Amino acid sequence: MKLFRLFALGLLLVSTAAGCTKPQPPALPLMEPTFFASENPKTLREWGMVQVSDGALVLSERVVSYDLTTPLFTDYAQKLRTIWMPAGVSADYNPDDALTFPVGTVITKTFFYQTDKKGQVLQKADQTQIHKGDGLNLDHVRMIETRLLIHRADGWTALTYLWNDTQTEATLHRIGESVPLTLVRENGTYEAFNYIVPNVTQCAACHATNVATRAIQPIGPKARLLNRDFTFANENANQLTRLVAMGYLKGLPERDQLPLQVSWIDTKASTDERARAYLDVNCGHCHTPQGPAGTSGLYLDASATHSKTTGVCKLPVAAGAGTGNLRFDIVPGKSGESIFPFRMDSTNPAIMMPEIGRSTKHNEGIALIRFWIDAMEGSCQ
Structure with missing residues (x-):
């Protein structure tokens, strides 16, 4: 009988423990925003x-x-x-x-x-x-x-x-x-x-x-x-x-004087506007005259306007794997002969653009740039 009581007590303790939820640690109080002038906090x-x-x-x-x-x-x-x-x-x-x-x-x-x-x-x-x-x-x-x-x-x-x-x-x-x-x-x-x-x-x-x-x-x-x-x-x-x-910005002009760049997924905008917006954000911070890719002569920020500097019929500065043995950055009407989508469609570090910041292909962005190039008129003859 004593053995049975001990066994029953053990089952009761096990079942009670199994039915309990593990206590959660108390939530930490929220920290106030702090500017550290020189220190780099660990967390x-x-x-x-x-x-x-x-x-x-x-x-x-x-x-x-x-x-x-x-x-x-x-x-x-x-x-x-x-x-x-x-x-x-x-x-x-x-x-x-x-x-x-x-x-x-x-x-x-x-x-x-x-x-x-x-x-x-x-x-x-x-x-x-x-x-x-x-x-x-x-x-x-x-x-x-x-x-x-x-x-x-x-x-x-x-x-x-x-x-x-x-x-x-x-x-x-x-x-x-x-x-x-x-x-x-x-x-x-x-x-x-x-x-x-x-x-x-x-x-x-x-x-x-x-x-x-x-x-x-x-x-x-x-x-x-x-x-x-x-x-x-x-x-x-x-x-x-x-x-x-909020008091975070001053000097803002009237609403109708503000610059406005379309969204790359805005189907109401033109293909050219969408493609240029995509290239500005993903490439333009490097591909400017003063930027890290300035020596390439390929400028893709929003202010770039000349067709040659934006890639149309432009020869690449450096040859090698990054060109895919293609001659021009952009060949109007022929995305399959253009370096732009070739580099975007690669995850090989020796080929891909942008060079850092991604390990996958942005299929939707590649499709937009291909469609943009295929819709261009002219040739590089």
């Missing part, structure tokens, strides 16, 4: 700009999210972009380049994917499921990294924070990282690839847009890319006028 949370709380990535007070009409392609990653400035300062309007941000500005960009039940990342995200207010609902989200641009007294500093497997914190990571992922494309096929988190040198490769100064600077938040409506947590508003209302 992203210490900055207080974006942080995890109650199953969501939340934005702190006066941290404003924004989006671009045409974003840079990064292996189909979704991006949550934010801007924060200390009280009493604001950015100056610039009609052509990025807004002129004051010292103290912190810009963040969190790279993430929506995931399926198996944890595989999706090519296309359902925006209604992944967003929570201005932040992210982390139930079906895999965050990879958060990049910071900090405007300090001696210039801009770029830092990268890598998210842990539990999606609770991101830590400073300077040496780069290769993150193996499986991409589920829209057609249902699976593609294994390595998402590359950049090291410090690679950050400068894109953000040091002037080879003479080699100074890092923002490249995305330009007026022509911000001039669009965006749905914030409680309103839909033009992003530039909202920045003015």
Whole structure:
């Protein structure tokens, strides 16, 4: 009888333990946004700009999210972009380049994917499921990294924070990282690839847009890319006028005088406008007269207008594998004979363009550029 009672007691303890939920650690209090003039905190949370709380990535007070009409392609990653400035300062309007941000500005960009039940990342995200207010609902989200641009007294500093497997914190990571992922494309096929988190040198490769100064600077938040409506947590508003209302921007001209660049997926716009917008964002920060690819003589930023410098019937400066034995960057009416789509359609480091920032092919972008070239009239005879 005694043995039976001990056995019954043991079963009761086991069943009770099995039915209990493991206690969760108490949520950490939210940090206030902080500008570090020289120190590089070990964790992203210490900055207080974006942080995890109650199953969501939340934005702190006066941290404003924004989006671009045409974003840079990064292996189909979704991006949550934010801007924060200390009280009493604001950015100056610039009609052509990025807004002129004051010292103290912190810009963040969190790279993430929506995931399926198996944890595989999706090519296309359902925006209604992944967003929570201005932040992210982390139930079906895999965050990879958060990049910071900090405007300090001696210039801009770029830092990268890598998210842990539990999606609770991101830590400073300077040496780069290769993150193996499986991409589920829209057609249902699976593609294994390595998402590359950049090291410090690679950050400068894109953000040091002037080879003479080699100074890092923002490249995305330009007026022509911000001039669009965006749905914030409680309103839909033009992003530039909202920045003015927050005290984050001054010198904005009248609405009809603002530059406007079409979205590369806007089927109401012309094919030429869409293709030029795509090339401006994905290639134009390097392919300018003062940029890292300036010696190529191929200019793809929004200000470039001459057909030869934008690639039409232009001979490449350097030969080799990158040309695919093709003669011209663009041959009107013949995308199959043009170097542009050949390099975009490759993941070989010796061939592909852009040279960094992707490990997969952007099929939709390639299709647009091919269609654009095939619709061109003329020849290179």
